[in-house]
Every structure is written in structure tokens, then in C-alpha cells.
Amino acid sequence: MKSRDKAVNQMIKAAGEREVETVWDRYQTQQPQCGFGELGVCCRNCTQGPCRINPYGDGPDHGVCGANADTIVARNLVRAIAAGAAAHSGHARHLAHALKKGLAGKAPAYGLKDEAKLRALAARVGLDPELPAEELVNKFMDMALEQFAEGEGPLKWAQSFLTGGCGETFERLGTMPTGIDNTIVEMLHRTHLGVDADPVNLLLAGVSCAIADYAGSHLATDLADIMFGTPGPVFSQANMGVMKEKSVNIALHGHNPVLSDIIVQEAREMEEEARGAGAEGINLMGVCCTGNEILMRHGVPALTHSISQEMPMLTGALDAMVVDYQCVYPSLAGVAECTGTKLITTMDMAKISGAVHLGMHEENAAEKAREIISVAIEQFRARQGRPVNIPSVSSKVVAGFSVEAIVQALSKLDAADPLKPVIDSLAAGSLQGVVLLAGCNNVKVPQDDSFLVIARELAARDVLLLATGCGAGAYARHGYLTPEATLEYAGPGLKAVLTAIGEANGLGGPLPLVLHMGSCVDNSRAVDLAVAVADKLGVDLNKLPVVASAPEFKTEKAVSIGTYAMAIGLPVHLGVVPPVLGSRLVTSVLTEGVKDLFGGYFIVETDPYKAAGAIFAAIQERRSGLGLPT
Ligand code: XCC
Ligand code: SF4
Known part of the structure; x- marks a missing residue:
């Protein structure tokens, strides 16, 4: 069984009939996967390697430099933690820059939306919540951006949003980060050939990096809430049955609401243009965490998630898939080519060959959002007369x-x-x-x-x-x-x-x-x-x-x-x-x-x-x- 999801299974069948390769096919072609990699005992951290430790004890038990299995496994694990922390905090940093530019009048799409949340957060991080909104948001943003740099004491966003006991434990064990970026960068240093070879010391540094990840994640949530609103109960729908044959179907995929929230706002203004192209309207849907962001704040239906991200294209009814970053499979370009869907990348740091790239910058967010929607409307026109296969599962x-x-x-x-x-x-x-x-x-x-x-x-x-x-x-x-x-x-x-x-x-x-x-x-x-x-x-x-x-x-x-x-x-x-x-x-x-x-x-x-x-x-x-x- 590949999936418990009926709609996904229907599309896997469609993929087979059309000879479109999916994540499950590629997984098969990867078999058998490397046993050393699975156990974490392969090291490629320098060109004397790759070195592999024999897990059965009847082969080499040290890499060329002398690193043993404990060091190699720990190093590989903590590097993964650092990458994760970099991704979450990168997402937060991106929101911070957008709001900062918005406040300076350079990015009209962004500003303070949820003042109550701002005031509640300000009180938590030790700012005077009674300050006038404009002064407060600027102070808050300065403090938010300071989280990335190396500070003197404990990382504020970790300390303020955990119990006092957690803070004490982290201080005592030396795992409390002093900044987000320096903690991540230090991990790259530590795991370079010939630096930290003590597995427990490495793992503790991994914990520190993970705490920086928590701070970055919290900051991402906080900033998204003050910029786009704190979620409250919404009623919606999920799964591929939310696609509408006669509408312009646009999927928003990735993680950061910095563009997707603007697309949701702009789409409301472009219904007329869609109707002009013969559509009943614009149908936005979400994939993965970008999908979660716009479901939570706007009730936008959830289309599908994670490993089934290729599937909605196989309905033949998806006009555009707009992606930002993280968890976006490069394979989407190939599927889009078969199905006619426009795959649109929007972040200059996350391009995919074969996709259309419409680089979104904070300054031109609304304009780009409209351009993206127009591309989808054109694709809707182009797909008329072609059959669709939308699973009626929702x-x-x-x-x-x-x-x-x-x-x-x-x-x-x-x-x-x-x-x-x-x-x-x-x-x-x-x-x-x-x-x-x-x-x-x-x-x-x-x-x-x-x-x-x-x-x-x-x-x-x-x-x-x-x-x-x-x-x-x-x-x-x-x-x-x-x-x-x-x-x-x-x-x-x-x-x-x-x-x-x-x-x-x-x-x-x-x-x-x-x-x-x-x-x-x-x-x-x-x-x-x-x-x-x-x-x-x-x-x-x-x-x-x-x-x-x-x-x-x-x-x-x-x-x-x-x-x-x-x-x-x-x-x-x-x-x-x-x-x-x-x-x-x-x-x-x-x-x-x-x-x-x-x-x-x-x-x-x-x-x-x-x-x-x-x-x-x-x-x-x-x-x-x-x-x-x-
Ligand atoms: Fe990515 Fe967040 Fe994982 Fe889904 S759950 S596959 S990380 S989209 Ni975060
Ligand atoms: Fe091999 Fe050591 Fe280089 Fe890793 S760092 S590849 S174990 S020599």
C-alpha cells in the first residue's frame, strides 16, 4: 500500500496509465538503499573520504582521519539539526525583513495587522506593551532581528517562551544559545574535519542548535501572526475533490506566508479577470505548510501534502502550482510538463529548472501575486477542451x-x-x-x-x-x-x-x-x-x-x-x-x-x-x- 488516501491512490493509477513517474516509483529505483547511510556511519566531510565504518565489526572501525562510528553518527545527526534550524529561522528572517520594509514604507503589502498579538508578545519579551503601536512595532522588530546575531546572554526568544526550569537546565548544561545564526554556523565549524570528535559534546551542541530552531520557529509564528493575523476557527475542506473543473485552479505550496497570504488577498480582486477568461472564479488551494498557513488564516482548502504533492497535477485540472521553499520536490517540473500545469517558482534562492521563475521581492509582492494569477488564468484558457480527472474525494x-x-x-x-x-x-x-x-x-x-x-x-x-x-x-x-x-x-x-x-x-x-x-x-x-x-x-x-x-x-x-x-x-x-x-x-x-x-x-x-x-x-x-x- 502506497497511501491511505483514496484520492492519492486514484492519481497513482492515473500516473501509471500516463507513464508519469512518481515519488513511489523513484523510491523503488533506489532499492536497495545504502546500508551505511541508513546507519549513519558514512562520512563525506572531507575528500579523503567517503569513509564508512563497518557496522558488523569485521571491517574498518575508523575513518581515514581516525573518526569512529560514534563521532561520525553524531556529526551527521547534528548537521541535520543545523540544517533544520537554518530553514525555520530563514523563514522567520524573511518575514522580519518583509515587515521591516513594510514599516519603512518600502513594501506596501506588509504592515502591522494584529496589534493585540504584538502587545501580548511585547510583554513576554520585556518591552513596554503600552507604547504607541508604531513605536512598539519598531522596537519589537529591532529585537526580533537581534535574535539572529550573537548576543551576550541567553537567546531571548528561547528564554521568554519556555518554562524557567527549561532555561535553568539549558544554562547549566551549556546548551542555551546566544543567537540563532552563530549557533548554526558554529555547528558547521564543529563538524568540519578535525574539530569536535566527542560524540556527547556534539550531541549537546545539537541540542543547542535545536533550541535555536525553537526560537526561530516561534519567531516565524509570531511575525506571521502580527503581519497577517492570528488564526481563529475556520471551516473548510481538504483533498483533491476541492478542485473545480470550471475554475482557475491554483495550488500554493511551500512554507512561508510572505507571498501566499498576498496571493490570497490579490485573488479576491482578480475574480473578474478570471470570469473574463470563461472561468467561474479563482480556486486557491494549499499544499504542505504554505497550505496550512492559508488554511489557518483564510480557510483556503487543503489540496494534498508532502509525498503526494505531485498528484494534483495528474487531475489535468491544476492550472498553476506556485511554490516558495522547503519540501518542494524538483520532480514537480517533470510532472508539470506532462500535465500542462504551470510550475511557478517565486524565491530567488529556490529555483527549479523547467519551472517558470517569477521572482518575488518584498517591494513588489502584490504586483508579482497578480502576475502569477494572470499566468494561471492564461493556463486555464489553454486547458479548455481537455479532459480532467478530479477525484471526488474531500x-x-x-x-x-x-x-x-x-x-x-x-x-x-x-x-x-x-x-x-x-x-x-x-x-x-x-x-x-x-x-x-x-x-x-x-x-x-x-x-x-x-x-x-x-x-x-x-x-x-x-x-x-x-x-x-x-x-x-x-x-x-x-x-x-x-x-x-x-x-x-x-x-x-x-x-x-x-x-x-x-x-x-x-x-x-x-x-x-x-x-x-x-x-x-x-x-x-x-x-x-x-x-x-x-x-x-x-x-x-x-x-x-x-x-x-x-x-x-x-x-x-x-x-x-x-x-x-x-x-x-x-x-x-x-x-x-x-x-x-x-x-x-x-x-x-x-x-x-x-x-x-x-x-x-x-x-x-x-x-x-x-x-x-x-x-x-x-x-x-x-x-x-x-x-x-x-
Ligand atoms: Fe515538509 Fe512543513 Fe514535513 Fe510537510 S511536515 S513534509 S517538513 S511541509 Ni513540516
Ligand atoms: Fe573520512 Fe574523516 Fe574525512 Fe570523514 S572527515 S571523510 S571520516 S577522513
């Missing part, structure tokens, strides 16, 4: 659960103390714990299968479920972001809690089974929620019955996220085996040793049923620790 979606939206919903139960109902339910055991399901799909896992199994297994055991990234996308496409899913899969305690909140908010039924908190940088929202609960209980995050799970993770960004989740004290489940097994030392540090240092640790389990069991056991252990009924 699900209802309720999304938009920022922390602010969750607190707002809870305040209907207890206006004076909104978190109290959740804490009381956790204490009583009607809620057993909270699990954040995050991360990608991976071609090595039948798409969505592990996400769905784990959610059902945990919901039945009264675990509150949060989701982000392509995980949230999986739940969207399978109807798990609905009240109906709550009625079908939630255990009695969870059902009662979600129903009480839903009814207090006039929904006439429960909240969705899984709460969609946004894109992958928005894992920071889930951490904020956990921190609020921990602070209220007066315990640290590493005592809470809260677990993170990345059942089908793929990217270096996911490795970085998993590492910060561990470092702040959470048990972290990985459903794909990370390339570390070539070092017994590194493996045992990650699954055992880190527990004593940070409280968090990794659970590696590829079987989703067993994973659900292990996650639930971790919750139970935490509950016993707090003296709560299990």
Missing part, C-alpha cells in the same frame, strides 16, 4: 486552533481561568494526557497510515490530540478534523471534554477530534500551550503527561523539531528510524541518557499500534509521577 475541516483561539474557546467554560477545565480534566483522568502529532509523510511509510492509527488508538484512550504540519494535513484529508470524528473515535472522557467546549461555544456538538494548530513552525504554538499549563501547575514540562510524535517524519527540519521537543522535556516518538543505529553510544544517549539531563527522550517505534502503546505508557508514567490516577 473531507470537511475545522481548523484555526491557535493558542489564542483555544483559550478563547475555553474561556466560555471558565472566563476567569480558561485553562482550569483542561487541568481539572487532566487531574481527574477524563483526559489522560496530550499528544502533539507533527511532521511529514515519508515514502517509507504508507501515506497517513501511522498518523491515523496512532490518533484512533490514543483518542480511544482519552488523549487530547493536537496536530501541525503535514500530520495535520493527513487528519484534514481523512476527516479527523471534524466533530463527527470525535463522536466516532473519542473515548468517553475525551468526548465529554470536547463536547462541553464545543457546546459552550455554540457549535451544537464537540470540537474536532484533532485540533489543527498550524504549520511546522507553529509547533511553537503547541509548546506555548504546554508551557502555559506547566506554569499554571507550577511544574516543569518534563513532568507533564504531554508527548510529541512524528510518525512519518522525513526532513532535517523534523529532526530539529524532535530534538527541541526532547530538550524541553517531552518524550518524543519517531515512527521512522533515524540514521543513528550505527553508533550504540549515540542511540543509547538519545533514548536513555538524555532523560537524566533533560527529562525528555526518544521512543523509536515503526509499528503504529505499538507506538500508540508506548506513547500511552509514557503518559501513564508521567501521570504516576504527578500522583494522578492512571
Whole structure:
């Protein structure tokens, strides 16, 4: 089985008939994959290599320079963390520059939209929240940009948005970053030939880089909210059935709302032009995390996610796919050529040969957005008369659960103390714990299968479920972001809690089974929620019955996220085996040793049923620790 998603399976068949190669075909042609790489024992950090350590002990146990398996595995892992942190913080930096230029009058598309969020954030980072808006936003932006540079003390965005206990632990272990960029750059230095050869020292530096990743992710969420608005509940749809044969179908793919949010705004102004071309309108849809950003803020339907990103083109009805950066497969160019879709790259740092490049800059965002939409309208004209094959598969979606939206919903139960109902339910055991399901799909896992199994297994055991990234996308496409899913899969305690909140908010039924908190940088929202609960209980995050799970993770960004989740004290489940097994030392540090240092640790389990069991056991252990009924 390649995917649990019916629409995806229908398109895989279409791809086969048209001899279009997909991610699954290429995975086959890669078999067998390199065993050294899988174990993490291949080093290419200098030209004396590549060096490989024989995992069975009957070959070389050192590289040419003398690095052993522990050093090589640790070095490879922490380089991945650095790359992930670079991606998330690059996304934040990009938003910061756009807003900065907007405030200076050089980028008219950008400005301060959510003043309340700005004031709340300002208070957290130690600025006077009562300052006039213009002065405050400028001070806030100066501080935001300072996060990238090497500072004197602890990185503000890490310290201000974690519990005091986390901050102390990081200071004590020397893992608190002083800036985002210098921490990432130092990792490249450290992992160069002949620098850090101590695997534990390398792993601690990896943790530091992951904490910088958290800061960068949080900043990305914060900036997007103040520029484009903090999400609140939205009703929408997901999966390829959202395509409309008679409309101009445009998919927005990648990660950063810096362009996609403007496209959403401009598309509303260009409906007339689309109708002039004979279309019923402009139909925007999202893919991956850019999709999450515009779903959360504007209710734009989610088309598909991660490994199935090639599939919507095979409907023959996709006029344009507009991409920014991250998780965008270069293969899209080839598929687009077969199907007539215009693949449009928009970031000068992320071009794909074979795509049309319309470079977007902060100064010309609205203009570029209109140009992009016009290209799609032309393509709509050109595709008239050609058959389409749109799967009639779609699900209802309720999304938009920022922390602010969750607190707002809870305040209907207890206006004076909104978190109290959740804490009381956790204490009583009607809620057993909270699990954040995050991360990608991976071609090595039948798409969505592990996400769905784990959610059902945990919901039945009264675990509150949060989701982000392509995980949230999986739940969207399978109807798990609905009240109906709550009625079908939630255990009695969870059902009662979600129903009480839903009814207090006039929904006439429960909240969705899984709460969609946004894109992958928005894992920071889930951490904020956990921190609020921990602070209220007066315990640290590493005592809470809260677990993170990345059942089908793929990217270096996911490795970085998993590492910060561990470092702040959470048990972290990985459903794909990370390339570390070539070092017994590194493996045992990650699954055992880190527990004593940070409280968090990794659970590696590829079987989703067993994973659900292990996650639930971790919750139970935490509950016993707090003296709560299990
Ligand atoms: Fe990429 Fe964020 Fe992974 Fe999806 S979940 S495949 S990282 S788009 Ni972030
Ligand atoms: Fe080999 Fe050492 Fe060079 Fe890596 S750094 S390729 S182990 S010689």
C-alpha cells in the first residue's frame, strides 16, 4: 500500500496509465538503499573520504582521519539539526525583513495587522506593551532581528517562551544559545574535519542548535501572526475533490506566508479577470505548510501534502502550482510538463529548472501575486477542451486552533481561568494526557497510515490530540478534523471534554477530534500551550503527561523539531528510524541518557499500534509521577 488516501491512490493509477513517474516509483529505483547511510556511519566531510565504518565489526572501525562510528553518527545527526534550524529561522528572517520594509514604507503589502498579538508578545519579551503601536512595532522588530546575531546572554526568544526550569537546565548544561545564526554556523565549524570528535559534546551542541530552531520557529509564528493575523476557527475542506473543473485552479505550496497570504488577498480582486477568461472564479488551494498557513488564516482548502504533492497535477485540472521553499520536490517540473500545469517558482534562492521563475521581492509582492494569477488564468484558457480527472474525494475541516483561539474557546467554560477545565480534566483522568502529532509523510511509510492509527488508538484512550504540519494535513484529508470524528473515535472522557467546549461555544456538538494548530513552525504554538499549563501547575514540562510524535517524519527540519521537543522535556516518538543505529553510544544517549539531563527522550517505534502503546505508557508514567490516577 502506497497511501491511505483514496484520492492519492486514484492519481497513482492515473500516473501509471500516463507513464508519469512518481515519488513511489523513484523510491523503488533506489532499492536497495545504502546500508551505511541508513546507519549513519558514512562520512563525506572531507575528500579523503567517503569513509564508512563497518557496522558488523569485521571491517574498518575508523575513518581515514581516525573518526569512529560514534563521532561520525553524531556529526551527521547534528548537521541535520543545523540544517533544520537554518530553514525555520530563514523563514522567520524573511518575514522580519518583509515587515521591516513594510514599516519603512518600502513594501506596501506588509504592515502591522494584529496589534493585540504584538502587545501580548511585547510583554513576554520585556518591552513596554503600552507604547504607541508604531513605536512598539519598531522596537519589537529591532529585537526580533537581534535574535539572529550573537548576543551576550541567553537567546531571548528561547528564554521568554519556555518554562524557567527549561532555561535553568539549558544554562547549566551549556546548551542555551546566544543567537540563532552563530549557533548554526558554529555547528558547521564543529563538524568540519578535525574539530569536535566527542560524540556527547556534539550531541549537546545539537541540542543547542535545536533550541535555536525553537526560537526561530516561534519567531516565524509570531511575525506571521502580527503581519497577517492570528488564526481563529475556520471551516473548510481538504483533498483533491476541492478542485473545480470550471475554475482557475491554483495550488500554493511551500512554507512561508510572505507571498501566499498576498496571493490570497490579490485573488479576491482578480475574480473578474478570471470570469473574463470563461472561468467561474479563482480556486486557491494549499499544499504542505504554505497550505496550512492559508488554511489557518483564510480557510483556503487543503489540496494534498508532502509525498503526494505531485498528484494534483495528474487531475489535468491544476492550472498553476506556485511554490516558495522547503519540501518542494524538483520532480514537480517533470510532472508539470506532462500535465500542462504551470510550475511557478517565486524565491530567488529556490529555483527549479523547467519551472517558470517569477521572482518575488518584498517591494513588489502584490504586483508579482497578480502576475502569477494572470499566468494561471492564461493556463486555464489553454486547458479548455481537455479532459480532467478530479477525484471526488474531500473531507470537511475545522481548523484555526491557535493558542489564542483555544483559550478563547475555553474561556466560555471558565472566563476567569480558561485553562482550569483542561487541568481539572487532566487531574481527574477524563483526559489522560496530550499528544502533539507533527511532521511529514515519508515514502517509507504508507501515506497517513501511522498518523491515523496512532490518533484512533490514543483518542480511544482519552488523549487530547493536537496536530501541525503535514500530520495535520493527513487528519484534514481523512476527516479527523471534524466533530463527527470525535463522536466516532473519542473515548468517553475525551468526548465529554470536547463536547462541553464545543457546546459552550455554540457549535451544537464537540470540537474536532484533532485540533489543527498550524504549520511546522507553529509547533511553537503547541509548546506555548504546554508551557502555559506547566506554569499554571507550577511544574516543569518534563513532568507533564504531554508527548510529541512524528510518525512519518522525513526532513532535517523534523529532526530539529524532535530534538527541541526532547530538550524541553517531552518524550518524543519517531515512527521512522533515524540514521543513528550505527553508533550504540549515540542511540543509547538519545533514548536513555538524555532523560537524566533533560527529562525528555526518544521512543523509536515503526509499528503504529505499538507506538500508540508506548506513547500511552509514557503518559501513564508521567501521570504516576504527578500522583494522578492512571
Ligand atoms: Fe515538509 Fe512543513 Fe514535513 Fe510537510 S511536515 S513534509 S517538513 S511541509 Ni513540516
Ligand atoms: Fe573520512 Fe574523516 Fe574525512 Fe570523514 S572527515 S571523510 S571520516 S577522513
